[in-house]
Amino acid sequence: MNEHFIHPEKWCGKHVVSTKVKNPKCQYNYAINNDKNERSYMCIISEIARFNNIRYEYILLDESGPAHKKQFSVQLSFSNNETYIGYGASIKKAQQSAAKTALEETLLPRPATKQSQKDPTDYFKLLSSVAKCLQKQLISNIYCNDSSINISQNLMPFSLVITNKNNSRMYPCLSFDPRLKKYRVEIKTGSALIFHGTGCTLKEAKNNASCFVLTYLSPFLFEKSKELEQKLVGNNFNNDENSIMKKNVISVIHEYAVKMKMNVEFNLICETGEPHNRVYTYECRVTSDEDNFISKGEGNSKKAAKTEACNKMVKQLESYMEKPLFIATYFVSISKKLLPNPYKEQNKRRLLVKDRKMDPEYGHHINPISRLVQVVQMAKEPDPIFTFIDERSVFRRHEFICEVIWKNFRCEGCGPTKKLSKRAAAEALLEVIGYSKPMKQPGKSLLKNKSEDKFDCQIDSFDITKIDSEVKNKEKSENTVETGKKKKSVSFNPTIYGCGPPDEEDYPKIEIVPLKEGSSKKYKKVGKNRCRMLNYDDCYKLANLSKEYLVLSKDERKERPFEYLECLSKLYRFKINVTKFPERYDEDKKVWFYFVLINLNLENTVVCNGSGHSDSEATDNAAQNILELLKDIHRKSSDYNAEENLSVNICNEELISEQHTE
Structure with missing residues (x-):
């Protein structure tokens, strides 16, 4: 067999033609199965306490750790003096841990596990829930006989009954054989209508009668559920009939599945x-x-x-959602969310006690700022106000001062950072109000700090005096034999004297004395933006070069003004800073204008701007203006001013002498 037939080329795509794709299922679970969910430990504890008629409570003992890694401890105590402690990253987790410990260790008798009594086929129970939501009284009468009953008189008009092929699945099959009719149920709602149902069993008769009532009430329940849904959304409900068509079909499927409490799966x-x-x-x-x-x-x-599959599914679900049983179920579920709960308004017994937060021993490892806020909140007082009032800097060390004000108390704290100063202020206020808890200030990393604590460790050793004495005797004998020049020992430490060899007692001692102040030059760091200082000769030459260039006409100039300015900057070592501004369009002349600012980094600041119809033209214009200023720069130098003052003084003296001679 040909090899290409067995293993077709993957690049042509024939290896996946007409094959099943093993994709994982995309499933969304919207069905609520409370029966399968396990109950929490706290729920079981409450059932045990209720069964044994004892009281219980959770007491918050302590908390520790930073804000991002808290550790809480909670104590579960029963009225029969049983206590259990649990720990967790939150109060709820600590409560669950304490409840789990109690379930493992307690000897209290436990109630029997209750079986789920939910029956989805009990339509009479659904009808009673609808009546409760509508706040109407439901009256039912039960009759047991073997005589036949004329049901045609009790049926509703044909126009009110929803005829659908799928309705046979929702309603149980009604048998009208007189020999099977043993039970008859009569249900009366708030209106004057009475509905009858018959069946072989009492449940079947109740279901038949309930189906008739729900079918009659379905139009009213449908309108009522729309109103409740509008209130639940917050009056933003769109009543347009085509609003669903504007949505994506896939999202409509998910909305229907949430309403019907069903699971959605795409394969x-x-x-x-x-x-x-x-x-x-x-x-x-x-x-x-x-x-x-x-x-x-x-x-x-x-x-x-996927869209085509969802379009087909929408048609199936819409027919299902028109059934009276679904309308009634959805009405009950949405009305429970809006009806007032009388038990919720009652003051329930407090199960979690947080009174220990006011205990000074509570929270040994909490940040003082958090601890202060806790104390203030438990006392139901206004929060403290922190303010940074001062900042000091002493030779590479900053010190911040923070002030905290609460009620009539005022405290200050200082530290190398704002965070530590705020922490110190909070500690000071806690000490004043009686909740002081000394804590070690957080400092630098342990790798950077040298350990200041000295530990005296005793290490077991053996006596080596005999070995040392033998080695020393050998060294002395070798030193007596050696002859020659001996080395001098010199110390470069300025705090100690230079010393000679140990055998030379007459060796002169040299004392190293630090240099006098002013004998050495102190060099300062030159900043990046330091100005260039020119003497009078340089300024005079720079002014002459600028004049020579400005005298020339545009045709005689070999360089552009900006290029000539760059040559001068390299010659006299000063910087040129060019700043370009956004262009502007002149609507009258229909021309773009460009703007440039040039700054020379000299002692006497030289700044000029320029404009033009292009970027280069604006730069040359600014450079031309700079050269106009540089031709008189020698007049602004300090040496030029000193010479002028000197010449003025000489002239004044000559005038005075001439006046005396006259």
Whole structure:
């Protein structure tokens, strides 16, 4: 067999043609299964306490750690003097930990586990819930006989009954054989209408009668549920009939699934066709314990296939949502969210006690600022006000001063950072109000700090005096044999004397004395923006060069003004700072204007601006203006001013002498 037939080339895409794709399922669980969820430890503890008729409470003992890593300890105490302690990263987790410990160690008798009494086929219970939400009284009478009953008189008008093929699944099959009719139920609502139901069992008769009542009430319940939904959303509900059509079909499926409490599942079944013309097949499932809806869609893309499957599913779900039982169930669920709960308004017994927060021994490792806020909040007083009032700097060391004011108390704290100064102020205020708790100030890393604590450690050793004495005797004998020049020992430490060899007692001692102040030059760091200082000769030469360039006409100049200015900057070592501004369009002349600012980094600041119809023209204009200023720069120098003053003084003296001679 040909090898290419067994292993087709992957680049052509034929290796995935008409094959099933093993994609993971995309599933969304909207069904609520409370029966399968495990109860929490705290819930079981409350049941045990209720069963044994004892009281219990959770007491917050302590908390520690920084704000991002808290550790709480909670004590669970029963009225029979049983106590259990739990720890956790939050108060709720600590409560759960204490409850878990109590369940493992307590000897109290436990109640029997209750079986779930929920029956989805009990329509009479659903009807009673609807009546409770509508605040109407429901009256039911039960009759047991074997005689036949004329049910046609009790049925509603044909126009009020919703005829649908799928209704047979929702309503139990009614049998009218007189030999099977044993129970008859009569249900009367707030209106004068009476509905009858019959069946072989009492439950069947109740369900039949309840179905008639719910079918009659379904139009009213549908309108009522719309009003409640509008209140729940906050009066932003869109009453337009085509509002659903404006939404994405996939999002509509999810909305319907949430209403019906069903799960949504999308599966990519297969993809067929050539690489340039793929056909995808998607399957959409909306399932629950009772019902299961399936639809399939095909398309040239995954999104198109999923959309087609959802369009088919919407039609199935809309027919399902028109059923009276679904309308009644949805009305009960949405009305429970809006009806007032009388138990919620009652003052429940406090199970979590936080009184220990006012204890000075509470929270040994809490930040003083957090501890101060806790104390203030428990006392129901206004929060303290922190203010930074001063900042001092002493030779590479900053010191901040923070002030805290609370009630009539005022305290200050200082530290190398604002955070530590605020912490010190909070500690000072806690000490004043009686909640002081000395804590070690956080400092630098342990790797940077040298350990100041000295530990005296005793290490076991053996006696080596005998070995040392033998070694010393050998060294002395070797030193007597050696002859020659001996080395001098010199110390470069300015705090000690230079000393000679140990054998030379007459060796002169040299004392190293530090240099006198002013004998050495002190060099200062030159800043980046330091100005260039020119003497009078340099200023005079710079002015002459500027005059020579300005005298020339534009045709005689070999360089542009900015290029000539750059040559002068290299010659006299000063910097040129060029700042360009955004261009502006002149609507009258219909021309763009460019603006440039040039600054020379000299002792006497030289700044000029320039403009033009282009960037280079504006730069040259600014450089031309700079050269106009540089031609008189020698007149602004300090040496020039000193010579002028000297010449003025000489002239004045000559005038005075001439006056005396006259």
